[in-house]
Amino acid sequence: MVSTSALAETAAALGEPARVAMLGALMDGRALTAGELAAVAGVAPTTASGHLSRLLEAGLLAVERQGRHRYHRLASPEVARVLEGLMALSAARPAPRRALRTGPRDAALREARTCYDHLAGRLAVGMADAMVARGQIQLSPDGGALTDAGADFLQGLGVPVPVARGRPFCRPCLDWSERRPHLAGALGAALCLRCLDLGWMRRVPASRALDVTPAGRLGLRQAFGLDRADQSSTISAAR
Amino acid sequence: MVSTSALAETAAALGEPARVAMLGALMDGRALTAGELAAVAGVAPTTASGHLSRLLEAGLLAVERQGRHRYHRLASPEVARVLEGLMALSAARPAPRRALRTGPRDAALREARTCYDHLAGRLAVGMADAMVARGQIQLSPDGGALTDAGADFLQGLGVPVPVARGRPFCRPCLDWSERRPHLAGALGAALCLRCLDLGWMRRVPASRALDVTPAGRLGLRQAFGLDRADQSSTISAAR
DNA sequence: GGGATGCTTCGGTGGCGCCCGTAGCATGGG
DNA sequence: CCCATGCTACGGGCGCCACCGAAGCATCCC
Incomplete structure (x- = not known):
């Protein structure tokens, strides 16, 4: 072998x-x-x-x-995918010892970050949840699909819906901090790009974290109904 | 971090x-x-x-x-997925030195094997290709989908089409020996199980390899149009 | 050309871990 | 009850590799 x-x-x-x-x-x-x-x-x-x-x-x-x-x-993007998978596998392990302390930097990452070419973190999971709840996308461990309603929604946001040969261009990706799927694939990449173009969020230098702008907060609420239970990122777990 | x-x-x-x-x-x-x-x-x-x-x-x-x-x-199945991903990544590297010699055992594995819960190898890629060519499934790096024609086809084979909440239960998986996608996910697992139940192939003890039975050869030709360019597995690459 | 910056190669040190044989604990059969 | 079997700790030998400082090569700026 x-x-x-x-x-x-x-x-x-x-x-x-x-x-x-x-x-x-x-x-x-x-x-x-x-x-x-x-x-x-x-x-x-x-x-x-x-x-x-x-x-x-x-x-x-x-x-x-x-x-x-x-x-x-x-x-290649495949490398990123394998890393994502390993991250999920590592996070799945029962908490090692006394829960490791979580710094402000971790908190920011958990809230919103990029995952190679798409969005991840609490925010991204919320966006995916909202779209699933409205019947705009379907997600399962095996794949995802964009509905007609979803295509209309994204067009309204100005997201260029990628045209694949077949239908599928929508992939779920297990979020390592939330342990629930968010939107990846070509569709996730297009959505991420649009959010940055709209100025809804900005990259934090030297980090994967994303900073949500005031305009982004407004836009996300209007488009996705996200109320952003804004936990200040200064929280640091005791112990 | x-x-x-x-x-x-x-x-x-x-x-x-x-x-x-x-x-x-x-x-x-x-x-x-x-x-x-x-x-x-x-x-x-x-x-x-x-x-x-x-x-x-x-x-x-x-x-x-x-x-x-x-x-x-x-x-968990996630572990198998990560291993698959790493396999594909490792195989993607430019051939190390003078192509390593390939034993009979490798040849059998390349022909047909299981990949955790679904089929892989030249045979599985051929089956997936046939289904794509007939418009029974759609495959892209981001996901897969079963068409109505595909559902009919599988029903005819006696494959219990898994019912997911949404549509997607069909996942592509990069074959490490063929470097092309085959069918994975719940659908791939159901198809694999049915092939074993039909006696089309048998597990080779202490190996992931699968042995295609005469009945399997006939069935695969009828159902998938596979002509099985049967390269005897005694071939061993020179050098 | 002179000097600074970015990066790599080289040499040496220290430690982690792969490997095995021997010995010890649990389970099951006679 | 005793022995065989399956598996797990323990101890020692050995090799690989992470890490750094010093030195060398390439590139760019002045």
Whole structure:
């Protein structure tokens, strides 16, 4: 059996916190330099260089030279999907010991973030829930579908509904913080892009977190009926 | 960030050939004893025991005691999905060195095998292709859908079409040997079960491979138009 | 050209973990 | 009751790898 050892090699490349931190920083689909990734992982540039070559060799990263910088990005959306899956698997484990403390940064991530090319977090799950409740989309572990009502709704929002060969372009993705599905796939990507274009949310630099603007709060309430039970992100779990 | 290190821990549990071999043996959804898994991985029982406790702690396996045996199985279908994803990612890498030699066992696996609860391999990809060509299903990277014609077709085969809340219960799954999608999800599982019930194929003991019976060859030709370009599995790639 | 910046290679240190044999605990059969 | 079987701790040997500092190469700015 040839494939098993190849799988182990790939998995081993993911079995190191520093490397996972780097990949996590690239989960928003952008490309970062080796120096930035070193800072993210909290290791010396020389160590980061080693990690990056290993990830490169494992086929998880792609690199592009620009002047004296080397920009690294995920090799493909499939890599992001596998990472999502591993995240869900890891989060599924019974809480390790006394619940780890949750920083403000975690709180922001739980509220709204990007998941490679689409939205995730409490906000995204709420949006998906609203669309399901209104019969605009259907979601199951095996797939998703956009109804006619849903197509009308998205057209009203100015979301360019992607045209796939067949019908399906709507994929569920298990949210690691909420443990419930949100909207992914081509449709999720288009919706995410539109929200950013509308100025409803902005990327937080050097993070996957998203900041919802006042206009976004208004728009989300009108379009999705989300009332944003706004828990201040200064909450920090005791213990 | 709490989740990154948890992900690394899970991935590290997968980063060892012996453990991957064990998980691979469980990919058909059955439960095996620690001794059997040790043989599969080619390590001493004592070593296997350590691996198994680590996989257990990582939440990748579930165990059930029966008398003096301990039966291990994958903790959930999600684990199988992540493994599939990693397999596809690993296979995507440019061929390592001079193409590794391919044994008869690999050939059988490439032809037909189970992928947790559904069919995979050249045969399964052919079945999916046939159904797509006839407009019975639609497949895209984001999802799949069963058409009315497809529902009729499956009913004729005696496949109990699973009834999900919404429509979708049809999921594509990237075949690691063919690098093209086959049919997974609830629908893929139902189809696989029916093929086994019909006696079209049989499980090969201690392997994920499937053996197509003469009745199966006939049935597959009639139902799917598959002509089974039967390459004898004794072929072994030169070099 | 001189110097700064970004990144990599090299060498050395320390630690984690894979592996096994031996020994010990539980279960089931004779 | 005793032995065989299945599996799990324990201890030691060994190799791989994460980490860093120093040095070297490439690129860009002044």
